[in-house]
Structure formats: structure tokens, C-alpha cells
Amino acid sequence: MSNSNRKKSLRVQGSWAAPPRRSTLPKHESQRPTDVPSTHKSASISWAGKQTDTVVNKSLSFQNVPPQDLKEPPKLKYLRENGEHILGSTDRGCSKVILNANFIPSNDADWMFETLLNEIQWKQQKNLKYGPDYKEPRLTEWFSNHPYHYSGVEQAFNPHWHPLLTALCDRINQEYRLHFNAVLANCYRDGHDSVDWHTDSEPALGNCPPIASLSFGDTRNFDLREIPATVANGDFTYSQQFRIPLSHGTLLLMLGATQHDWQHRVPKEYHDRKPRINLTFRTMHPSR
Numbered sequence: 001m002s003n004s005n006r007k008k009s010l011r012v013q014g015s016w017a018a019p020p021r022r023s024t025l026p027k028h029e030s031q032r033p034t035d036v037p038s039t040h041k042s043a044s045i046s047w048a049g050k051q052t053d054t055v056v057n058k059s060l061s062f063q064n065v066p067p068q069d070l071k072e073p074p075k076l077k078y079l080r081e082n083g084e085h086i087l088g089s090t091d092r093g094c095s096k097v098i099l100n101a102n103f104i105p106s107n108d109a110d111w112m113f114e115t116l117l118n119e120i121q122w123k124q125q126k127n128l129k130y131g132p133d134y135k136e137p138r139l140t141e142w143f144s145n146h147p148y149h150y151s152g153v154e155q156a157f158n159p160h161w162h163p164l165l166t167a168l169c170d171r172i173n174q175e176y177r178l179h180f181n182a183v184l185a186n187c188y189r190d191g192h193d194s195v196d197w198h199t200d201s202e203p204a205l206g207n208c209p210p211i212a213s214l215s216f217g218d219t220r221n222f223d224l225r226e227i228p229a230t231v232a233n234g235d236f237t238y239s240q241q242f243r244i245p246l247s248h249g250t251l252l253l254m255l256g257a258t259q260h261d262w263q264h265r266v267p268k269e270y271h272d273r274k275p276r277i278n279l280t281f282r283t284m285h286p287s288r
């Protein structure tokens with residue numbers, strides 16, 4: 001099915017998404033016809049020994065019957081293969097990711113991880129979206145000539161790039177012909193640290209911004225879910241969802257309409273996780 005058709009059907013599903021109204025009656029009661037056809041004979045019942053004629057004279061209709069063709073939510077799909085993966089396509093264009101698990105060989109990734117862990121001035125930022133005292137469940141540092149504002153967080157401009165970050169940014173720009181000039185560094189101290197569903201679509205990043213995400217340290221799941229048509233009222237039940245385990249030295253490029261049509265997150269883990277660093281390279285267009 002084409003994506004626009006799928007979105008149309010999603011809209012229909014959106015209206016189905018509310019659970020069928022439940023009745024306290026047993027199933028056979030709640031599903032029986034509430035009325036009987038006009039051709040049905042009058043019923044006669046006995047009350048206190050007297051016969052009473054009761055006319056049941058309405059048209060037949062079934063109520064509270066759940067639709068037979070309710071769709072199953074799509075299954076979570078894992079992406080593990082190196083290379084390009086098309087996530088989907090809408091009026092905005094194609095959304096795709098490129099996975100390169102061998103971008104940094106593991107012996108280099110080891111010393112890079114230690115260097116970044118020890119030499120970046122990690123901070124725990126407040127996120128005002130969730131209240132004046134709410135702190136993000138991870139540490140960050142922003143490197144750019146421009147400040148960055150995203151969903152309740154303000155990162156002050158910081159032109160003092162660590163030389164390793166400059167070298168990594170230059171290499172990604174050269175290999176993929178991109179023009180990144182900013183990086184948000186994230187440090188997940190353990191499995192309790194996370195980042196919730198969001199897009200990287202702030203106006204300063206321009207239209208359909210490319211994002212490069214480079215990971216070091218313990219493997220964490222990176223999830224993507226398609227944003228439903230607005231008429232589905234933010235119900236993601238029927239959204240396609242992908243999971244990409246991001247391991248030590250892996251580069252993930254998010255391209256095309258991904259930042260408009262898909263949200264991403266790194267969920268908390270139920271099992272212990274060692275620290276992980278993720279660098280998300282971005283292109284800032286401060287005049288926008």
C-alpha cells in the first residue's frame with residue numbers, strides 16, 4: 001500500500017482506535033439485537049398472573065458489536081544490516097537511514113570513548129517542559145557557535161570544540177558530503193538514562209535536516225516510530241516502528257524527511273547498562 005493510502009487508512013483506524021464501549025451485560029446480552037423488526041409479532045408476557053400485551057415494534061439493529069476487521073498494530077522491526085534502509089515516504093519525501101556499524105574500528109572506538117567520557121564537561125540540563133526542577137535523565141554538552149533551544153532545554157553557545165569532535169565531524173562531512181557545524185554530545189550513565197520520543201526539527205536546523213549519530217560504549221536500542229496523520233490525534237497504535245541496536249563505533253545517518261515524519265528515542269533498559277556516549281551532528285542555520 002502506498003504511504004499516502006496507508007495514512008488514509010490510518011485515519012480510519014484512528015477513529016476505530018477507541019476501545020469498543022463495554023457493556024456490563026454478558027456477551028450474548030451485549031451483542032444481541034436491541035430491537036426486533038417491525039414485522040415481529042407483538043410479545044405477550046405475564047405479570048402477576050395477568051397477561052399484558054407488549055408491542056415491540058422497532059427496526060432491527062445491532063449495537064456494541066466490535067468491528068470484525070480491527071487491524072493488529074504493526075510488529076516492531078529490527079534493523080541490523082549495514083547500508084541504506086527506507087523507512088517510508090510521504091508528501092514530504094522519502095525518510096531513510098544509513099547504518100554503518102564499522103565506521104570506527106573497535107580499538108579506536110575504545111580510546112575515543114575514554115577521551116570523550118573524561119574530557120567533555122558533561123552537565124545535567126533542566127528540561128522546563130516537565131517543570132522548573134525537572135532534570136534530563138542523561139548528561140549533555142553542546143558544541144556550536146550558536147545556542148540551541150529544543151523542547152524545554154536551552155544549550156548556550158560553546159565554540160570550544162574538543163579536537164576529537166572536530167576530527168570526527170570533518171570525517172563525516174567528507175565521507176558523506178554533508179555540512180555539519182554543530183554537535184550535541186549525550187552521555188547515558190547507565191540503563192536508567194534515556195531520551196524520550198522526539199524529532200530533531202527545530203527551525204534553526206532548516207527543512208528536513210540530516211542528522212549523523214555516532215555511538216560509543218555500551219549498546220543501546222534506538223527506536224523510530226512514524227508520526228501518524230494529525231487526524232489520528234496523536235495515537236501511535238498503528239504506527240510503523242523500527243528498532244536499531246547502536247553499538248560501539250556505529251554511525252547512523254538520518255536523512256530525507258525522517259525528522260519530520262518519524263520520532264526517535266533511546267528507551268530506558270530493564271537490565272544494567274554500562275555508560276554510552278552518543279554524538280549527534282547537526283547543521284545550524286541560525287538565520288532561520
Ligand SMILES: O=C(O)CCC(=O)C(=O)O
Pocket residue numbers: 184186195200213222246264265266278280
Ligand atoms: O543517543 C542517541 O542515540 C540519540 C540522541 C538523540 O536523540 C538526540 O540527541 O536528539
